[in-house]
Structure formats: structure tokens, C-alpha cells
Amino acid sequence: MTKQQIALETMPPQYTDWLIELKQRIHTAQQRASLRVNQELVLLYWQIGQDILTRQAQQGWGAKVIERLAHDLRTAFPKMKGFSPRNLKYMRTFAEAWPDLEFVQQAVAQLPWGHNLVLLDKFNNTEMRTWYAQKTIENNWSRNVLVMQIESGLLERQGAAVTNFEATLPKPNSDLARESIKDPYRFDFLDLTDEAQEREIEHALVQHVTQFLLELGAGFAFVGRQVLLQVGEEEFFIDLLFYHLKLRCYVVIELKAGKFKPEHLGQLGFYMIAVDKQVKAEPDNATIGLLLCKSKDKVVAEYALGDKTQPMGIAEYKLVESLPENLKTNLPSIEQIERELQGDKA
Known part of the structure; x- marks a missing residue:
């Protein structure tokens, strides 16, 4: 000893x-x-x-x-x-x-000086700079994450999904829920082709759950994949189940590899009821559902949500998407800037 x-x-x-x-x-x-x-x-x-x-x-x-x-x-x-x-x-x-x-x-x-340089390089618009600066502080983003969020168009995507939250959730939860859902979701970190099927995407998301949580945004906590629900004599499996710490509710996510169809909401609603009855605790708020599909007709999605009393959202996902031309820049990269700052003192 x-x-x-x-x-x-x-x-x-x-x-x-x-x-x-x-x-x-x-x-x-x-x-x-x-x-x-x-x-x-x-x-x-x-x-x-x-x-x-x-x-x-x-x-x-x-x-x-x-x-x-x-x-x-x-x-x-x-x-x-x-x-x-x-x-x-x-x-x-x-x-x-x-x-x-x-x-x-x-x-x-x-914000560190490197973060501020990113904001200066990427935007000429004060409002956009301010929005990303505030989000960086709120979420404690690293510089690389800030660049990724800017290049993925987070500001334009956040709150853009088709939802019925305003009609089904009390304020301020409805506003927070709407801002928590994006459209489209970018899953290009999965390195999958557009032909990937639901189970393949679902498995890859769980394998890259840290990046998936980053794409979902602040507040989401992963609960499980293919979560078993016993209803009557039958077994059902939820694709992905999350808990939102700020909304204090479970979030059921269903993946569809094709175009959105109104009948998809029936399955999603069934899972939400089962979670409310079997998983949700007394202090938890009502479960929210999110249907992720490869494509959707916005009008069809709005009509499909029209008579639903459960809080649901519909959004697209993108597996492979090149950076739009208007986001590319000829300005120096962060690495070039750092080399300049550390350059010779002559």
C-alpha cells in the first residue's frame, strides 16, 4: 500500500x-x-x-x-x-x-474571436448575425458546429415544418414546439444514398446519434429505437422515441422513405396514444409526433393535419445535399485566418 x-x-x-x-x-x-x-x-x-x-x-x-x-x-x-x-x-x-x-x-x-470571424465572413445582414450569435451562446456551439449550422441554413429551416401545434398546444408550448421542428432535416452525415430504406436510415441515425441530436436541436434526449408497445394482444414498434427536456414531453418520430400520405398520420397518432397511456408519467405533457418523409405536398400535409387533435408535425429529410451556391464563399477559411494570425511578425 x-x-x-x-x-x-x-x-x-x-x-x-x-x-x-x-x-x-x-x-x-x-x-x-x-x-x-x-x-x-x-x-x-x-x-x-x-x-x-x-x-x-x-x-x-x-x-x-x-x-x-x-x-x-x-x-x-x-x-x-x-x-x-x-x-x-x-x-x-x-x-x-x-x-x-x-x-x-x-x-x-x-463568443470567441474565431466565432465572430465566422459571423463576419458569412453575413452582411445584422439580423442574421445576431440570430446565429444568440443561438451559439444558448447552445454553446463550437466554431465548427456554428459553421455547419449556417451552411445548413438553420435559420431558414427552423420552425418551417407543417404542424398543428398552434391549435393543439397551449402557449408558450406551441411556439416552443414549432421552433423545435425544422424542415427539411439534413441527414447527409449518414453517407447514405437517396434510395436508402426506412430501417437503414433509422439504424444509421442511431449509429450517429450525437450528430442526429445536434440536427434535432437543443432539448432532445434519445430514449430508444424500435421501442416496443404492447397493445391488446399485438406488439407495435416505434421507429424512434425522444424526450424533449424543455417541452417536458415525449416525441415520437416515424420515418417514411417515400412521399407523405395522409394515412401515415393515423399510425403516428396511434403510437402517440400508446405512449401517453403506457410511457408518459403524470408530470409529463402530451406526447408530440413528428413524421419525417422523403417528400411532401405542403397543401396535402396541411389538409391532413386539419382535423387532428393531437400535436403533430410533418417535415422532409435530405440524405445527400450539396451546399447551395449562395452559401459558398470566396472569403478566407478559418484555417487561413488562423495561419495569418500566427504568421511571421516581420
């Missing part, structure tokens, strides 16, 4: 719990310190950008000033990265994009 093991054996019974608590406190403090450093850096960049804008506007300074400033700052602070001409131009663009210091302090400064 080592001296460390002997020492631990002589500790009071509460020592282990106290040590765990201390470790958590230290970890939290480290995170806060890191966040604070990032906020100060982003605010510094904003202030530098504002200074450049002001002097160029009021005193007519040209682009050569940025080149000279980059040289002088890197000479004065040789160990500090981020003073390349390219990054100084980004600071100017950043200050121009977010002229409100209070908003920068409260929201944008919570």
Missing part, C-alpha cells in the same frame, strides 16, 4: 465529497477566468476597430495606416498574436458590424 493510499484511508468520511466539490469549484473558476480573458480580448479588438473607423472617417487615413499599425503593434508586443494587417481589418469590420458597445459587451463578447 502506498503512502498516498494510507493517507487517504485516514481522511474523515466527508473528505471525498468535499474534494469533489472543490474540484468542481476550481473547474468553474477556470472556465470563468477563460471567459473573462476572451471577453476582454474581444472588447479590445472592438475598441481598436472603432479607433480605426473614427480616424479613417474624420482624418481621412488610408489603408497604409493599417499596415504600419500592424508592424508597430507587433514590434511593441512580439508575444501577442492577432495584430496582423488582416486581423486589424477584421477589427474594423467587427466594429462597423456591431456599433452598439452595450450589445457587444452583453452578447458578442461572450
Whole structure:
């Protein structure tokens, strides 16, 4: 037995719990310190950008000033990265994009500089930048996830499914449920062809459940695949069952490899009733159903939902989809930007 093991054996019974608590406190403090450093850096960049804008506007300074400033700052602070001409131009663009210091302090400064560069590169629209910035903060997206969400058109897809939530759910649950459902869902991470069948897609989704949950969005928790329900003398199996932590309800997802048909909702509704009777606990809200199909006629979907009293949504899924031309950019990639920031200080 080592001296460390002997020492631990002589500790009071509460020592282990106290040590765990201390470790958590230290970890939290480290995170806060890191966040604070990032906020100060982003605010510094904003202030530098504002200074450049002001002097160029009021005193007519040209682009050569940025080149000279980059040289002088890197000479004065040789160990500090981020003073390349390219990054100084980004600071100017950043200050121009977010002229409100209070908003920068409260929201944008919570994002790492790399995230802000993504927003600057991808959008000229303040509203879209703001929406993605807020979603990134809410969901703690990494930079790569932010890029993926932008390139997949999350803003345009979120809340776009055909649903009857407004008529079947009380507010504010109806609004939250509607915003939780997209159209279409992108499953191109599965590497399946358009000819894939329901069980093949379902199996692949479970194999890639982390990416599937990311595509579903915040709040979804995976419960199971092919969940057995015993009704009378027969057995039935739900394709995919989730629980939504914010809505506090189960979500039944059924996959259809073909075009939407109104009769699909009958099967989905049956499963929802069975979940409400056999799975749902007393505090849970009514189960929501989501039918994912390869294609749909929007008018047919709206008619099919017209007389349904259960909360349901209908959305398409895409297995393979190339990035639309209007989302492609000739602007430098994040990797190119990082190489520039870490470049020679000459």
C-alpha cells in the first residue's frame, strides 16, 4: 500500500465529497477566468476597430495606416498574436458590424474571436448575425458546429415544418414546439444514398446519434429505437422515441422513405396514444409526433393535419445535399485566418 493510499484511508468520511466539490469549484473558476480573458480580448479588438473607423472617417487615413499599425503593434508586443494587417481589418469590420458597445459587451463578447470571424465572413445582414450569435451562446456551439449550422441554413429551416401545434398546444408550448421542428432535416452525415430504406436510415441515425441530436436541436434526449408497445394482444414498434427536456414531453418520430400520405398520420397518432397511456408519467405533457418523409405536398400535409387533435408535425429529410451556391464563399477559411494570425511578425 502506498503512502498516498494510507493517507487517504485516514481522511474523515466527508473528505471525498468535499474534494469533489472543490474540484468542481476550481473547474468553474477556470472556465470563468477563460471567459473573462476572451471577453476582454474581444472588447479590445472592438475598441481598436472603432479607433480605426473614427480616424479613417474624420482624418481621412488610408489603408497604409493599417499596415504600419500592424508592424508597430507587433514590434511593441512580439508575444501577442492577432495584430496582423488582416486581423486589424477584421477589427474594423467587427466594429462597423456591431456599433452598439452595450450589445457587444452583453452578447458578442461572450463568443470567441474565431466565432465572430465566422459571423463576419458569412453575413452582411445584422439580423442574421445576431440570430446565429444568440443561438451559439444558448447552445454553446463550437466554431465548427456554428459553421455547419449556417451552411445548413438553420435559420431558414427552423420552425418551417407543417404542424398543428398552434391549435393543439397551449402557449408558450406551441411556439416552443414549432421552433423545435425544422424542415427539411439534413441527414447527409449518414453517407447514405437517396434510395436508402426506412430501417437503414433509422439504424444509421442511431449509429450517429450525437450528430442526429445536434440536427434535432437543443432539448432532445434519445430514449430508444424500435421501442416496443404492447397493445391488446399485438406488439407495435416505434421507429424512434425522444424526450424533449424543455417541452417536458415525449416525441415520437416515424420515418417514411417515400412521399407523405395522409394515412401515415393515423399510425403516428396511434403510437402517440400508446405512449401517453403506457410511457408518459403524470408530470409529463402530451406526447408530440413528428413524421419525417422523403417528400411532401405542403397543401396535402396541411389538409391532413386539419382535423387532428393531437400535436403533430410533418417535415422532409435530405440524405445527400450539396451546399447551395449562395452559401459558398470566396472569403478566407478559418484555417487561413488562423495561419495569418500566427504568421511571421516581420
